[in-house]
Amino acid sequence: MKNRVVITGLGVVAPNGVGVSAFTNAIKTGSSGVAFHQHLKDKGFSCCIGGIPKISEEKKATYLTPLQLRGFNSTSILYGCIAGIDAWKDAGFSIDESSSLDYNTGLIFGTGTSGIEKLREAIYKIDDQKVRRLGSTSVVQTMASGISAYLGGILGLGNQVTTNSSACTTGTEALLLGFERIKSGKAKRMLVGSSSDSSLYTWGGFDAMRVMSYKHNETPEKGSRPMSADAAGFVPGSGAGALVLESLESAVARKATIYAEVLGGNVNSGGQRNGGTLTAPNSEAVQRCITDALLDAEITSTEIDVINGHLTATSKDSLEIENWTKALDRKGSNFPYINSLKSMVGHCLAASGAIECVASVLQLKGQFIFPNINCEEVHPEIVALIDTDKIPTKIIEKNVTILAKASFGFGDVNACVLFKKYSK
């Protein structure tokens, strides 16, 4: 039996908007969440700008109990809890600590390095021979699955509760893992998503690799420039995205609001062969990931209206566009519209896939294509492949039926998912 899978709840913590309505407004208007951060400059970063969601202490206290907030120092868990709880409520469920255990609902919430600030605390204490001073809060906030452990307990979920990790593919992969589980009948609902810390310790390694932009410290909102002629590296971001996936049968039975349908998708790896490396994609595998996703979704490439790309604003953007043109066999004026959320929020790393899936679904539900900002002049290699009017710099309001979303990550891993506007 193959269940149809739909999306019935969304939650998001993004640098340009916390909560679905603020985020929707931000992506429609092309509002940047990238800002200058003095603490990056103080530590000698080349790139001193980044996307950090704004969360007040009051807001924290509405999601986590005083006990949970004691010794709490993990932004990835905080963002994940906010996004996850919001998505759960958005789907029409309540948060009740004495709710009965729900064996039909599971959770796959991914992350990269989670709780890195808490880990730093622990390392300092241990080196200072104060291991016992770690108390009980160190393990749960630094284990990779901390985010799914927190959320699983808050919501009382009894199906599979786990954490995946595949670099910048993580969020999109989490969605596809949850999709498969519902499709095969092993769960009725899966809360899926991913989160990433706002931390210079997460970002430092990328700064050292010289893959982050250092040219816009004075003009942070202009810093993230996917597909543009003067793209100069990515801008680090952080946050979380969460989606409630549900079998169509279950969603219809409880009269839930349906945002969109997940038609199918694919996850693969280029094996670091044929030009692929630990940090660069094997183009053949990227193209195959997309074509296999189309087969899984049982659609043809001509049906795609919009692509939400990975598009980080590094030199790989043109290669990504080339891979799309080949995989879809569409180019020039025949190419679908394409956009990159990273122009507004930077690259949210492990959280990027989930936040961008939320942005993708919002476009289908709201029937619009959000603008690419900072792309006044398209990169010449991209101009040679597709018409520039396929890279909108202003919002387009039109019928959008099918959207392709892809994420690619270090380790030469790929994920592509096809979303469709819901119709019976």
Added chain:
Amino acid sequence: MRVYSLKNTQNKMTKEEIILKLTTLVKPYVQNEEGFKNMSEDTDFINDLEINSANLVDIILDVEDEFNIEIDNDSMEKMLSVKATVVVIQEKMNA
């Protein structure tokens, strides 16, 4: 300021005073408010207050900070009730 006042009083603190301080310390970890209202010398942290056993180590760290003492592993294992905890605190303060 706190350190100063502790030094002044630590050898004279009565059992009641210790329990009063302990009540404030355990409050954030309590999951059974009814048990907390009736907290007495006979209260058991896990059975009566439903404190998560993982949080017992946090309470011990808070006790160390509040009473300016250090608690060894053997003493830690005994600190499951108010009565036993008071004994350990008195022992360490008089050591």
